[in-house]
Amino acid sequence: MVIIYVPISNTAETSEGVLLDEDVRNALKQAYIEVEGETLRNSGDRDLLIFASLIRNQDTNRAYAEVSNNNNILLKGMRRSTFFQNVSYLQSLG
Incomplete structure (x- = not known):
């Protein structure tokens, strides 16, 4: 490459x-x-919401705090491990 x-x-x-x-x-x-x-x-709604929180918060811990406080049904109750798996997936997209 x-x-x-x-x-x-x-x-x-x-x-x-x-x-x-x-x-x-x-x-x-x-x-x-x-x-x-x-x-x-091609990204799902949940990935886009996580991506938006990462754009607003360069610190992934702050982004997770924003996501965990979000009332959106796609994000409600998301565990930290799930969030970071999604972050890893988004990073793999480039």
């Missing part, structure tokens, strides 16, 4: 030293946006 860093400047370089032209950079940016969108569309 090769990870390509796509900076804003006119020249880009991969980890292998290959220059990318602007069309390739734009295609990579568009693909990144599409993958993000597809990932969010």
